[in-house]
Amino acid sequence: MESSTNWAKVILPAMDNFLAIPIVKLTPYLINHKTQAQDFHETVYLKSIRISNAENIKSLPRGLDKLSHLQEIEVNGCPSLVSFEESGLPTTNLKVLSIQYCENFRALPKCINNFTSLGKLKVVYCSDDVSFPEEGFPTNLTLLEISNAPKIYTSLVEWGFNRLTSLQQLDISGEGCSNVVSFPEEWIGMTLPPPLTSIRIRNFNNLEFMCSKGFQHLTSLQELAFINCPKLTSLPEKDMLLSLERLCIWGCPLLEEGVLVKEAHLRVAKFHGAGGHLTRTIPTYGHDTGW
Structure with missing residues (x-):
């Protein structure tokens, strides 16, 4: 489905009309250039979110913690992204979390140690001030990649x-x-x-x-x-x-x-x-x- 969907027709304010969509790719053309992406409260079957080269996003969409089927979040080239929403991320099924080339990103989720399904974690060339979560990493990680994160x-x-x-x-x-x-x-x-x-x-x-x-x-x-x-x-x-x-x-x-x-x-x-x-x-x- 990912390869055949015409993503140019997907606009975020109407995401609740795509209840069964498995993957959403967000690029500058699909984001309305506000400082925060729109809500995903109703897209309950969403499995993968990939956000690329969105210069004005400061935080990830609200309601991600409600997406019980979400397995993958990849964010690449979003220089204004600083952190996640306080509501957090789904802790049950998330398997991949990748934040790359987001030079102002400085805070991983506080409760990341509770992400019991998380297997792959990448924090690549973000802020050199990005810190280690107080409670540590989930011990079930199978892949860990970190760059510019002293x-x-x-x-x-x-x-x-x-x-x-x-x-x-x-x-x-x-x-x-x-x-x-x-x-x-x-x-x-x-x-x-x-x-x-x-x-x-x-x-x-x-x-x-x-x-x-x-x-x-x-x-x-x-x-x-x-x-x-x-x-x-x-x-x-x-x-x-x-x-x-x-x-x-x-x-x-x-x-x-x-x-x-x-x-x-x-x-x-x-x-x-x-x-x-x-x-x-x-x-x-x-x-x-x-x-």
Whole structure:
């Protein structure tokens, strides 16, 4: 239905006429450029809301907490968005929450820890002041991606990544984390969640080494990437990476010079130098996934 609907005919004040519509895409052409989007009280069967490039929206639509079927909220490129309405979001069935490139967004829902179905959370290049919810994150997350969120990262370290007991994919970009020299943070003795299969660490300007202890229970880890970490000099000990299949090093010159990849089980190992140019590829077993 998403591909065949003529979205230009959908106007928000009449949304109560679309009781069975599963997906709503909102763009600048579908929003009347007021500072707040219209209500969604009556669209009870709505499953997905995607809002893109709406410059004047300061908060998400009212009544989202009444949408018991809502599973996905994606907001992208809304520079005036600051927070959610106090009425909040539905806590029962929401599976995906993605806020990207909303530079003034600074507050996740206070009760996000109660979102028992939430599996994917992305907070990407929003305000660097966006903070970690007091009650923590829902422990059932399977994917977490954060960028330009030093307060969230610092609080996550203190709260404990290991409490995300279902986490499979972790993508962290370290803008503003100039004090971070190890991952996971060595001083706290933290370990990463055992279900992890993919880790990407990006843009940590002062990161120097991986704390091997933090990787000791990652028996399912298949993909590991380090991108633009100019001071990084070492990987976790190879005994911690026995399940690893794909390794990507990009913009980490000290690591590129010294790292020796001897693990025969690696299917793909790529090293990228300045400007992202591929400088070395370890022969692979099977097909290159392009990762």
